[in-house]
Each structure stands twice: as C-alpha cells, then as structure tokens.
Amino acid sequence: xxxxxxxxxxxxxxxxxxxxxxxxxxxxxxxxxxxxxxxxxxxxxxxxxxxxxxxxxxxxxxxxxxxxxxxxxxxxxxxxxxxxxxxxxxxxxxxxxxxxxxxxxxxxxxxxxxxxxxxxxxxxxxxxxxxxxxxxxxxxxxxxxxxxxxxxxxxxxxxxxxxxxxxxxxxxxxxxxxxxxxxxxxxxxxxxxxxxxxxxxxxxxxxxxxxxxxxxxxxxxxxxxxxxxxxxxxxxxxxxxxxxxxxxxxxxxxxxxxxxxxxxxxxxxxxxxxxxxxxxxxxxxxxxxxxxxxxxxxxxxxxxxxxxxxxxxxxxxxxxxxxxxxxxxxxxxxxxxxxxxxxxxxxxxxxxxxxxxxxxxxxxxxxxxxxxxxxxxxxxxxxxxxxxxxxxxxxxxxxxxxxxxxxxxxxxxxxxxxxxxxxxxxxxxxxxxxxxxxxxxxxxxxxxxxxxxxxxxxxxxxxxxxxxxxxxxxxxxxxxxxxxxxxxxxxxxxxxxxxxxxxxxxxxxxxxxxxxxxxxxxxxxxxxxxxxxxxxxxxxxxxxxxxxxxxxxxxxxxxxxxxxxx
Amino acid sequence: xxxxxxxxxxxxxxxxxxxxxxxxxxxxxxxxxxxxxxxxxxxxxxxxxxxxxxxxxxxxxxxxxxxxxxxxxxxxxxxxxxxxxxxxxxxxxxxxxxxxxxxxxxxxxxxxxxxxxxxxxxxxxxxxxxxxxxxxxxxxxxxxxxxxxxxxxxxxxxxxxxxxxxxxxxxxxxxxxxxxxxxxxxxxxxxxxxxxxxxxxxxxxxxxxxx
Numbered sequence: 097x098x099x100x101x102x103x104x105x106x107x108x109x110x111x112x113x114x115x116x117x118x119x120x121x122x123x124x125x126x127x128x129x130x131x132x133x134x135x136x137x138x139x140x141x142x143x144x145x146x147x148x149x150x151x152x153x154x155x156x157x158x159x160x161x162x163x164x165x166x167x168x169x170x171x172x173x174x175x176x177x178x179x180x181x182x183x184x185x186x187x188x189x190x191x192x193x194x195x196x197x198x199x200x201x202x203x204x205x206x207x208x209x210x211x212x213x214x215x216x217x218x219x220x221x222x223x224x225x226x227x228x229x230x231x232x233x234x235x236x237x238x239x240x241x242x243x244x245x246x247x248x249x250x251x252x253x254x255x256x257x258x259x260x261x262x263x264x265x266x267x268x269x270x271x272x273x274x275x276x277x278x279x280x281x282x283x284x285x286x287x288x289x290x291x292x293x294x295x296x297x298x299x300x301x302x303x304x305x306x307x308x309x310x311x312x313x314x315x316x317x318x319x320x321x322x323x324x325x326x327x328x329x330x331x332x333x334x335x336x337x338x339x340x341x342x343x344x345x346x347x348x349x350x351x352x353x354x355x356x357x358x359x360x361x362x363x364x365x366x367x368x369x370x371x372x373x374x375x376x377x378x379x380x381x382x383x384x385x386x387x388x389x390x391x392x393x394x395x396x397x398x399x400x401x402x403x404x405x406x407x408x409x410x411x412x413x414x415x416x417x418x419x420x421x422x423x424x425x426x427x428x429x430x431x432x433x434x435x436x437x438x439x440x441x442x443x444x445x446x447x448x449x450x451x452x453x454x455x456x457x458x459x460x461x462x463x464x465x466x467x468x469x470x471x472x473x474x475x476x477x478x479x480x481x482x483x484x485x486x487x488x489x490x491x492x493x494x495x496x497x498x499x500x501x502x503x504x505x506x507x508x509x510x511x512x513x514x515x516x517x518x519x520x521x522x523x524x525x526x527x528x529x530x531x532x533x534x535x536x537x538x539x540x541x542x543x544x545x546x547x548x549x550x551x552x553x554x555x556x557x558x559x560x561x562x563x564x565x566x567x568x569x570x571x572x573x574x575x576x577x578x579x580x581x582x583x584x585x586x587x588x589x590x591x592x593x594x595x596x597x598x599x600x601x602x603x604x605x606x607x608x609x610x611x612x613x614x615x616x617x618x619x620x621x622x623x624x625x626x627x628x629x630x631x632x633x634x635x636x637x638x639x640x641x642x643x644x645x646x647x648x649x650x651x652x653x654x655x656x657x658x659x660x661x662x
Numbered sequence: 663x664x665x666x667x668x669x670x671x672x673x674x675x676x677x678x679x680x681x682x683x684x685x686x687x688x689x690x691x692x693x694x695x696x697x698x699x700x701x702x703x704x705x706x707x708x709x710x711x712x713x714x715x716x717x718x719x720x721x722x723x724x725x726x727x728x729x730x731x732x733x734x735x736x737x738x739x740x741x742x743x744x745x746x747x748x749x750x751x752x753x754x755x756x757x758x759x760x761x762x763x764x765x766x767x768x769x770x771x772x773x774x775x776x777x778x779x780x781x782x783x784x785x786x787x788x789x790x791x792x793x794x795x796x797x798x799x800x801x802x803x804x805x806x807x808x809x810x811x812x813x814x815x816x817x818x819x820x821x822x823x824x825x826x827x828x829x830x831x832x833x834x835x836x837x838x839x840x841x842x843x844x845x846x847x848x849x850x851x852x853x854x855x856x857x858x859x860x861x862x863x864x865x866x867x868x869x870x871x872x873x
Contacts, residue, residue: 361759364868377863386747389765393742403737435779 103225104201111197111232115190115241120183123243124522124648125531127410128557130244131565132158134185137171139571147564149575154283154331154338159558160582160590161342166284167246180568182534185244192252193241196473199252201228203259204477207441213484215495227480233506235513236418236465236472239411246285247469253281254292255473258448261299262441265306268313275321282325286343287455287467294454298447302440343459345588348391351460354383391462395453395471398424406465409528413513414520418465420509422502423479426486430478433485449474522648530557532645532653536618537566539643539656543616547658549597553604553619560592560600611637613659621652629662636662664713668813669706673697676817680824683785692831693824696770699858700823701749702762702809702816708865710754713810735807739800745819750809757864762809762816764861766853767823774826792818 126134136146136156146168148157155162170188178184205224213221231237240248260274278296281288300307307314331338348354361378394400402424405417419427431449434442449471456467487498521529540563544550552559564574574595581591581602591602601609604619611632617624621644628639637659645654673694680689697703705711738744746765749756756762763771778786796815804811833839834847 361868366867369867373863377860386765390742390747393746397737397742398740399737403733432779435776 100225103221104228107201107225107228107232108194108198111228112194114232114238115193116187119186119190119242120181122518122522123410123529124526125529125533126182126185126562126565127243127245127530128159128561129163130182130185131530131533131561132156132163133167133171133244133246134175134180135561135565136163137168137175137185138180138565138568140168141172141176143571145571145575147571147574148580154328155335155341157337157590159561160584160588162337163341164246164284164286166280167244167249170249171244180565186242189244189248190241192249193237196237196241196248196252196255197228197231199255199259200231200473200477201225203255203262203473204228204480206259206262207445207477208481211481211484213487213495213499215487215499216492221484223477223480223484226483227477230423230480231472231476233510233513234419234472234476235413235416235517236469237476238513238517239413239418240466240469243410245466247287247466250281250285250288251470251473253277253284254288254295254448254470257281257292258295258299258444262444264310264313265303265440268310271310271313271317272320275317276324279321279324283328286341290455290458291451291470294451295448298451299444302443302447306440342588345584346459346461348384348387348458348460353460354380354387358383388457391459392453392457394463395456395468397463400463400465406463408461408464409525410530411465412525412528414516414524416513416516419475420506420513422505422509423475426479426482427475428482429486430480430482433481434478445474445477449478524649526647526649527556527653530562531647533559533562534566535645536654536656537562539645540616540618541567543642543656544597547597547614547616549599549612549615551599551601551604551609551615551617553623554591554600554602555604555620555623558589558592558600559618560595560598563598611659613637613661615658616642617657617659618654621655624655624657638662665706665709665711668713669703672813672817676821679785680821684825686828688831689824689828692827693821696767696824696827697820699854699861700763700767700820701756701760701861702812703820704861704865705750705756705809709756711750711752711809712754713813731805732801735801735804735811736797738807739797739812739815744812750812752808755809757861757869759864759868760857760861762812763819763823764854764857766850766857769850770823770826770830771819772826773829774822774824777825777829778822789818789821793822 133156136158139145139147140152145151146153146156146158150157154165156165156168167188170192171185174187175184178187201224203224204227205222208223211223213226215221237248240251254277257274257277260270260277264270264274278292281292328338344350358378358380362374365374365378400406400417401419402417402421405411405413431446434446452470452474453463453468456462456464459467483502487495487502490498522531526532540550552563560578563569578595579593581593584590585602592600593602594600604623606619606624606628609617625639626641630637638661639657640660642656642658644652644656647653676697677690677693680693742761744750744761746761746763746768748758749761751758778789793815796818799814800807800811803814830847830850834844834851839847
C-alpha cells in the first residue's frame with residue numbers, strides 16, 4: 097500500500113515538474129488567445145469588467161470570438177498571486193493538467209480494477225498507474241497543459257465528470273458532483289456542449305437500468321445541472337452570440353467549399369441530365385454528411401497521430417505528431433481488449449474516446465488537436481491497458497526484459513519530444529507562439545515618448561492585446577480611448593482600430609500606409625523595407641530603423657522604424 | 663488486362679478463403695455481391711490502372727528520408743481519404759469521388775471486425791495477420807503509394823465487409839434484434855444502395871472516358 101502511494105506521488109511529481117518547469121519561458125512567447133485571457137482576467141480583477149466594460153460576462157467578446165468564461169475566472173487568482181505575466185496566465189492550465197493526471201489514475205482504476213501488470217514477485221502496476229504515467233509524458237497533453245488553451249481545463253472537468261458518474265453507480269450521491277463537473281466543462285469550452293451532451297446520451301443508454309433504479313437522484317442531479325446552467329441560458333437569450341461564439345464562423349456550414357463541390361458535381365452531370373436525379377445524387381445534406389464524416393476520421397488517422405500532427409498554429413510540434421509511435425500498437429490492442437471485456441465501464445470509456453472528435457468534425461479546420469483534445473484521456477487509458485495485457489502474455493523473466501525494452505523505447509521517444517519542444521519550437525517556429533511581442537513592447541515603451549503616433553502591424557494576431565498585457569494598461573483608461581471596428585473579417589474577427597496613440601490598420605502595407613513624421617511604424621521584418629526614400633510634396637522622406645526584435649535563432653522578427661525629412 | 667487477371671485471382675482466393683473458413687453459401691454470395699459494389703474492384707475491372715511497381719528505394723541521402731517515405735506511405739494507405747473518400751487520385755485509378763470502399767461499407771467492416779474479435783472464428787487471427795501484414799507489405803513495396811500497392815491488404819478489408827454484411831443481414835432478419843438495431847441496419851443497406859447508384863453515376867456520367 098505504501099509503495100502504491102509512493103508510485104502515485106512520483107507520477108504526480110513528474111507530471112507537476114513537466115508542466116511547471118520554465119512555464120513562463122516555454123513555449124516561447126505568449127499566444128494571442130492566452131494574452132486575451134490574461135488581460136481579461138486582469139481587467140476583471142481590477143474593475144470587475146472585461147476589456148469591453150461588461151461586468152462578469154458569461155462569454156468574453158475578446159477578438160469577436162466570444163470566449164467561454166471559465167479559463168478567465170480561473171486565471172484571476174493566479175494573476176492576483178503571480179502578476180500579469182506568462183507564468184500567471186498559464187498556471188491554471190498547468191494545475192488542471194496535473195489534476196487530470198490524478199483523475200485519470202482513479203478513472204482507469206475504476207474501469208479496469210483487476211487488470212494489473214505483475215513483474216517479479218511483488219511489483220505490480222495498475223492500469224491507472226501506467227495510464228497516468230503515459231498522460232504525464234504525453235506530447236498532446238503537455239502541449240495543452242503548458243499553455244492557457246481552455247481545452248486542458250475542459251478535459252479535466254469532463255474526465256472528472258465521467259469518473260464521478262462511474263463512482264455514482266455504487267453511491268448515487270456522486271451524481272450531483274458529476275453533474276456539476278459536466279456543467280463546469282460547458283462553461284469552459286464551446287465544444288463541450290456537444291461532447292458532454294453526446295457522452296451523457298451514451299452513458300444513459302449504457303447504464304439505463306441502473307439510472308432508472310436511481311431515477312430520483314438522477315432527476316435531482318439533472319435539475320442541479322440545469323440550475324447551474326441557467327445563467328448561461330439567460331445570457332444566451334440576452335445575447336445569442338453566447339451560444340455559439342466563434343464556432344459559428346469556423347463551422348463547415350460557413351465554408352464555401354462544399355457549395356463549390358456541389359456545383360462542380362452538377363456541372364459534370366451536364367445540362368441534359370434529369371433534374372430529379374441530379375438533385376438526388378448531389379444534394380447539400382449528403383455532401384455535408386460526407387464532409388463531417390471525413391473530418392471525423394481525420395482525427396483517427398496515422399498522419400494526425402504520429403506523422404504531422406496538428407499543423408495549425410500554435411499546436412504544431414515539429415517533426416512529429418501528437419502521440420508516440422509506440423502508442424499506436426498498444427492503443428489498438430487496448431481498444432480490442434475493451435471490446436472483448438465489454439461491460440458498462442469499458443463501453444463508457446470507448447464512448448468517451450469516440451465522441452471526443454465529433455465537435456471538431458463540424459469545423460473546417462481539421463484535424464484539430466485542441467477541439468478533439470478529450471481523446472487524449474481515452475487514448476492513454478487504452479494504451480495503458482494494451483501495454484499491461486501485452487506484457488502479461490509473457491512469462492515471468494521475459495516480462496522484465498519486455499518491460500525494460502518498452503521503457504527504453506518510451507524514454508527515447510520522450511527525449512525526442514523534449515528536444516522538439518524545448519529546442520526546435522523556439523528555433524524553428526517561435527512565430528507560431530507569437531514570440532517577440534514582449535521584447536517589442538519593452539522597446540516601444542522606451543521609444544514611444546518621442547512619437548505622436550505608433551502604428552502596429554496586425555499580421556499574425558491583434559497587436560493591441562500584447563500592448564495591454566505587457567504594459568499592464570489600466571482597463572478603465574483603455575475603454576475610454578479604444579476605437580472598435582465591429583465589422584467581422586472572413587474568419588470572424590472584429591478589429592480594434594486604435595487606442596491612446598496606438599493605431600492598428602487592418603492592412604499594414606508599406607507602400608500604401610499613411611506616412612508621416614513623428615510616427616513609429618512597427619511591422620514584421622518582411623513588411624518594412626530596409627531602405628526606403630521618397631519625395632512627397634517636395635520633401636524627401638527617408639526611413640530610419642530605430643530598433644529590431646530578434647527571434648531566438650537570430651532572425652529578425654520585428655522592425656521599429658520612423659521617417660525623417662532630409 | 664493484367665489488372666483484370668489479378669482481380670479474378672483475388673476473387674477466387676478470397677471466395678475460397680471464406681468458404682474454407684465458414685462453409686456458408688450466404689457469406690459467399692454477400693462477398694461476391696459486395697465485390698461488385700466495391701470501387702477498388704470496379705477500378706481494376708473497368709479502369710486503366712498500371713500495376714507497374716516502383717520499388718521502394720533506399721534513399722542515398724539519409725535514413726531519415728527513407729523513414730519519411732515509409733511513414734508517408736503508411737499515412738496515405740491507412741488514411742480515411744484513401745479508403746473511403748478520395749481514393750487514388752490519379753486518372754484511371756478511381757473516380758476521385760470515392761475511396762477504395764464506399765463509406766457505407768465502413769459500418770459493415772466494423773461489424774465484421776467486431777464479430778471476428780468476439781466469436782474467435784476459425785481463421786480470425788489470419789484475417790488480421792493478412793490485414794496488418796498486407797498493409798506492411800504495401801507500405802514497403804512501393805515508392806508510390808496508391809491502388810497497386812494497396813492490393814496487398816484491400817482484399818482482407820473486403821472479407822471483413824462481407825462478414826459484417828452477412829452478420830448485419832442476420833441481425834436485420836433475425837427475431838432477437840431490437841427495433842432500433844433493425845432500423846439502423848436497414849438504413850445502412852439503403853445507404854449502400856444509394857452510394858452504389860452514386861458510384862455507377864460517377865463512372866458512367868462523370869468519368870465515361872476514364873473507365
């Protein structure tokens with residue numbers, strides 16, 4: 097018993113170290129969404145209102161994407177303690193990641209209590225121990241635990257809800273906490289509105305008899321859930337944007353691609369083809385169904401798992417996918433075993449795994465490691481089951497050899513991942529994490545008194561948010577001077593045009609941008625030429641580079657320039 | 663001509679395999695009917711795929727490039743796009759509107775796999791060995807991943823689809839299944855009919871010159 101506790105504590109300590117070590121420095125930079133959550137939490141802490149002046153909103157307007165509130169709420173105490181910085185913003189996600197590993201330990205042991213790996217005479221490992229260890233070193237889980245990306249917190253609540261639900265089969269009172277946990281997930285991430293609903297439908301079908309026997313408790317738990325959700329319902333009635341947020345603009349129904357394919361199919365039929373048959377063969381409903389199915393299966397592909405992973409910034413890990421190559425064999429074996437054992441609990445785990453990518457399949461940016469993040473829980477538990485039962489096939493002395501080689505293999509893969517994360521991300525793709533903004537704002541603060549206007553490029557992300565964040569700009573002052581352009585662009589983002597003397601043009605094109613002296617221009621390296629001279633109204637203007645910001649690999653990230661008359 | 667000959671051999675071998683292991687005429691009939699509705703079979707029969715191999719070459723540059731080639735082959739050949747949605751994109755190697763199988767075959771392949779796992783049928787290990795071994799051969803056998811390379815493992819999936827189809831039909835017509843299961847299976851069979859019409863529509867109307 098004592099050794100079990102030691103093993104558990106060692107796994108938690110490893111998970112905590114991997115998630116908190118240099119949290120403010122790696123990943124390099126602070127992504128725009130993280131920055132927005134940080135500043136809105138800061139604004140709530142200081143004024144009780146978000147950046148737009150709305151008191152304790154249930155969805156943050158932010159960049160026009162109406163972010164769900166839980167992450168900002170959880171970030172408030174962290175910022176109050178550690179200040180408005182990268183560490184303070186990311187700490188809640190890191191803690192959620194550590195807690196998820198603890199939950200997975202209990203969840204896996206709840207589902208597979210009798211499956212144990214025995215090595216030697218007395219050393220045994222439960223599926224829970226191996227699953228939590230695998231999750232502790234999982235690239236997919238680490239990626240989202242070390243950044244403030246809401247899905248890490250959501251997965252914690254969903255897995256907690258599932259564990260408590262399974263516990264409630266013995267003691268129905270756990271159902272109340274389970275309901276509260278699922279509701280918390282809904283307050284954390286839009287995708288949860290689909291994932292939790294489908295998971296609950298699945299659980300109801302699987303455990304219908306047990307739930308029917310406890311129908312009074314079930315009804316009360318459902319009622320509790322509805323009460324906890326009622327503020328959200330009210331917010332949705334008041335502002336429909338709260339219902340969908342950015343999901344509206346990234347949904348496949350917003351994507352013109354399907355309509356183009358439909359048109360192409362009708363064109364191939366030719367004008368003489370009967371209309372009835374044309375409509376029967378090529379109709380929107382079926383095209384969307386195929387598209388959703390295709391996007392769903394992209395989350396179950398080798399390419400996504402091991403080869404290229406998620407290439408959408410900032411979720412890219414260079415030269416690898418989102419899981420370890422060795423996982424593939426064991427996860428398949430684990431799924432096979434879960435089907436063979438098929439009881440209510442294994443089926444609920446399989447349901448959790450397979451409903452997780454559904455929400456992501458309705459968006460046109462797939463495969464998406466963030467929107468399908470809940471898969472990571474089922475994935476690691478089933479991999480652990482596969483490992484346990486695979487090694488158990490062997491005789492005593494062979495078990496030790498197999499375990500040794502497996503350990504070496506995983507250590508090698510883990511080392512490779514660490515190299516990609518700590519060396520290659522800063523060297524190869526720091527821009528995907530918006531690296532350089534902190535250094536840029538520091539330089540701007542030194543130079544800005546010399547200028548009447550400061551013009552920022554919005555390329556790669558809305559520049560205003562880093563200004564607010566790194567300058568710890570007073571939210572009240574910001575709200576007094578900000579100019580918001582509410583017209584959304586094609587990706588659903590609104591535009592902050594200016595505040596104070598900072599200006600953010602929609603397009604930062606050096607040739608067409610309004611050029612005046614006493615203005616500091618800030619853009620990416622490729623957006624501003626090294627040398628530029630022009631005669632305007634008989635005055636000759638020349639470009640002077642004030643400063644530059646470098647990436648960790650020595651390449652130029654930003655240029656800070658102004659014009660002088662000669 | 664060569665592709666048709668290979669197809670005949672595949673049909674004979676898979677039919678013999680099913681008969682040897684299951685001894686049921688109904689499964690054999692399902693198998694033969696399903697083969698007529700399978701895009702990769704129709705492509706071999708009506709299309710013009712060249713079965714010339716481009717053997718995988720060890721890259722002189724580095725072992726990484728070799729690994730990357732294998733990895734890319736595996737990713738392509740096991741992808742949903744190749745199997746169910748797009749297929750081998752080259753003209754004459756498929757319609758481009760379907761994968762190697764109709765999407766409606768997927769539930770049948772899953773049912774067949776599940777049945778094979780649960781029932782421990784004779785030859786159940788062999789079918790998975792064929793699938794995994796065939797996929798491995800496909801990945802290593804060609805420098806250009808596509809239909810010709812995939813012929814090593816596609817027949818094993820067709821067998822699983824046939825087993826699944828037979829099981830689905832049993833459940834649909836049997837007295838023990840619930841109404842929901844029956845409705846879902848009926849829907850699946852209707853879906854197969856719809857997709858078959860779409861497949862032949864694509865072959866006859868959309869791409870008459872490639873077939």
